[in-house]
Amino acid sequence: MVRAVFFTGLLTLIGTGLIAYFLVQQVTTGFYQERFDQVEAEATNELIQIRNSFDALPPVDRAEVEAQVTGVLDNIGDGSALPRRFLLLPLEQPEDLQVAPRNSGGISENVISEELREAVLTSGQEAQHWQPVAIEDPEGGSAPGVAFGIYVQMPPGEPYGLFFVYDFTSVEENVNFVYRVFLVAIGVILLMNMGIAAWITRTVVKPVSQAAEVSERIADGQLDQRLAVVGEDEIARLGLSFNRMASTLQEQITQLANLSKMQQRFVSDVSHELRTPLTTVSMAAGMLYESRDEFDPISQRSAELLHHQVERFQALLADLLEMSRFDAGAAELAPSDVDLRALAEEVLAAAVPLADQAGAQLSIVVQGEDFIAEVDRRRIDRILRNLVNNAIEHSEGRPVDLIIASSPTAVGIAVRDHGIGMSLEEVSHVFDRFWRADPARARTTGGSGLGLSIATEDTRLHQGSLDAWGQTGQGSCFRLVLPRRQEEPYRAAPLALPPSYSPDERQPITVDSERITAEVFHNRISEQSLYRQEPDS
Numbered sequence: 001m002v003r004a005v006f007f008t009g010l011l012t013l014i015g016t017g018l019i020a021y022f023l024v025q026q027v028t029t030g031f032y033q034e035r036f037d038q039v040e041a042e043a044t045n046e047l048i049q050i051r052n053s054f055d056a057l058p059p060v061d062r063a064e065v066e067a068q069v070t071g072v073l074d075n076i077g078d079g080s081a082l083p084r085r086f087l088l089l090p091l092e093q094p095e096d097l098q099v100a101p102r103n104s105g106g107i108s109e110n111v112i113s114e115e116l117r118e119a120v121l122t123s124g125q126e127a128q129h130w131q132p133v134a135i136e137d138p139e140g141g142s143a144p145g146v147a148f149g150i151y152v153q154m155p156p157g158e159p160y161g162l163f164f165v166y167d168f169t170s171v172e173e174n175v176n177f178v179y180r181v182f183l184v185a186i187g188v189i190l191l192m193n194m195g196i197a198a199w200i201t202r203t204v205v206k207p208v209s210q211a212a213e214v215s216e217r218i219a220d221g222q223l224d225q226r227l228a229v230v231g232e233d234e235i236a237r238l239g240l241s242f243n244r245m246a247s248t249l250q251e252q253i254t255q256l257a258n259l260s261k262m263q264q265r266f267v268s269d270v271s272h273e274l275r276t277p278l279t280t281v282s283m284a285a286g287m288l289y290e291s292r293d294e295f296d297p298i299s300q301r302s303a304e305l306l307h308h309q310v311e312r313f314q315a316l317l318a319d320l321l322e323m324s325r326f327d328a329g330a331a332e333l334a335p336s337d338v339d340l341r342a343l344a345e346e347v348l349a350a351a352v353p354l355a356d357q358a359g360a361q362l363s364i365v366v367q368g369e370d371f372i373a374e375v376d377r378r379r380i381d382r383i384l385r386n387l388v389n390n391a392i393e394h395s396e397g398r399p400v401d402l403i404i405a406s407s408p409t410a411v412g413i414a415v416r417d418h419g420i421g422m423s424l425e426e427v428s429h430v431f432d433r434f435w436r437a438d439p440a441r442a443r444t445t446g447g448s449g450l451g452l453s454i455a456t457e458d459t460r461l462h463q464g465s466l467d468a469w470g471q472t473g474q475g476s477c478f479r480l481v482l483p484r485r486q487e488e489p490y491r492a493a494p495l496a497l498p499p500s501y502s503p504d505e506r507q508p509i510t511v512d513s514e515r516i517t518a519e520v521f522h523n524r525i526s527e528q529s530l531y532r533q534e535p536d537s
Contacts, residue, residue, distance in 0.1 A: 004205060008197035012190050020182040028175045035171050036146065039084075043148035043164045044128055046076065050162060051125070051152045058155070065155050069099050076104075083167040087112060091121040091151075091159040099154045111135060112147055112163055120149045120161045135167055144168040207235045211242055223250040278313060285310045333376045333461050335486060340380070340411050341371040344402055347384040348509040351392060359397035360417075362388075363506035367495065368406040373484045379458040380482070383466070384413065386451040387478045391417035394476065401506060403499045410464075410490030414479040414499045422470030430468050431456045463489060469497045 053072045057065065069088075076086060085105035089112060090097060101109065111133050119129045128150050134142040149163040210227060217225045226246060229239040289307035292300045348362050355362045384402075391400045398418040405412045422430065433453045459466040462482050470476035477498035483490040 004201045005194050005197045009190055009194045012193040013186070016186045016189050020186055024175075024179060024182055027178050031171050031174055031178075032168070035168065039146065039166045040130065040148065043084075043130075043166070047128060047148065047150040047162060047164065050076070051150055054152045054154065065098055066100070069102070069154065073102060073104075083169075085165050085167075087161075087163045087165065088152075089117070089161050089163065091117055091161050098158055099160065107165060108136060111145075111165055112149070112161070116147060116149055116163075117161055120151050121159060124151050133165065135165065144172050204235060207239065211239070214242075214246075218246060218249070223253060278310070282310050333379070333486070335374045335376055337372055338375050338377045338380065339371055340373055340375070340413065340482070341366065341404055343377065343381060344384060344404055344413060345509070347381060347388055348402055350385070351388045352509060354389060355392050355400065358392050358395060360392050360395040361399045362392075362509040363399060363401045364509060365401055365403040365499075365501045365505045366507070367403065367499075367501070367505075371404060371406050371411050373411045373482050374486055375462055375482055376458075379461065383455040383458050383480060384415075386455050387415040387480070390451070391415045391419075391476070391478075395419040398475070399506075401501070403495060403501055405494040405499070407490070407492065407494040408484075409488060410481055410483050410492075410494055412479060412481045412494040414477055414495055414497070416475065416477040416498055418475040421472045421475050422468070423472050427468050427470050430470075431466070462486070465493070467497055 050072060054069070057068050057072075073086065073088065085103065085107045087104075087107060087109060088099070088102040089109060090099075090101060103109070113131065113133070116129060116131045123129065128148060130146055130148045133145050133147045135145040136142050145165055145167050147163050147165045149161050152160050152162050154160050207227070214225045214227055223246070226243045227239040229236050229243070285303075285306045288303040292303040295303060345364060348364060352362060388400070388402065395417040396419040400418075401416045403414040403416060431452050433450055456466055459480060459482075463486060464480065464482040466481075467479045468476065469479070479493065479495065479497045479499070481490065481493045
């Protein structure tokens, strides 16, 4: 409100000031020009008459000339439009003047400048000259005026200048009065416009600002907020419409929230209820799988398919349970100081058999030092295994690199493959639940379509970031950035996306496949037990 009133006053002051300046200039010019034209015509006529009178004087002695000049000057009338005084001044300085200088009203000779005297002397009787002058008053001030001069000759032919000096003090007073009137008008218009702006702001802008405040509170989740409606004007109608919209929005959001809770509860309940029969089916499938050598080929193949599909079903069930914990807000961290470089090497080593099967070479690129961070080891291990396995699956037999870098506040890990890559649209959906770039593409490692979604939630719990990059035919890259301490957010990512590195920095990963197979089995069993140990939600 204050700002609106201030800017209204400022714009009013500028606008009225410019208009007033223009009008005052026009009025001032009109005043001066009108009076100037009037006194110029008057001065021209009288000066010529006086010059003709001087020209008609006979050449007599000095005393007689003085008397005749005095008589002519005494006949100058006082019926002027403005107060005026005259000066009779010699334009040259001979040794002996026939006629002494004359003036009226005690006006000083200094009023007439040398330039005006020289112009009158040079032009002779051909022209009349004028010049603005400053008339000094007895109190030491000055008043505006105009001096008109003409060339005259005194017997016996001495050059003199006759000057009329008009006092424009009354014109200046009129102009000053106009200035004061315009200043008062500007003040009145300024106060009136500021008052109008204050009233409009209070009646129009204030309800709009209240609507903005209520909208912000509704956006923050306070869906019961409403506008106070007063009157029946357009603002009141706007308030009623806003309140109806807010009520409708509250009902829809409440319905959606309830529906979301029901869906989450349904997934959680179904997942929990499936665990017991799935465990029984898994045990039976395991027994059939172990005895498959005793079956005929068709039954043997059926036992193998049943075993593998039950494993995939167990993985899907575990992922659904994990997502239900995230949705319910029941997932918690178990942080500890972990060497992320050692953890990354373990994940790569565990993925060597899968990489050998796909024909991909696994390598690690180390940039920096000190990769200790406060993280939940199990969750970070799950994120890295998911990223590495996905990279191997999409590598098309090309190298897969894991790049790890550090900064004072964060540790960054990027998994880069050089396979089929992703388009920009695929990158924007890669973290969506159950999303696949090509749903018909055969998978070699199974999976539920929830791996990257779970990885995103695990990253969020660590106050970190998980980003993706890809270009079709040039491969993909996933970058995980984790703060060193959970209570200290990191300032910037330690490595770019995709990171830059040279082939010479690669350190190939090669391990004993039998030992790795045992470690992978142990890690999977440990992960399943951890799923079961978390409280149900």
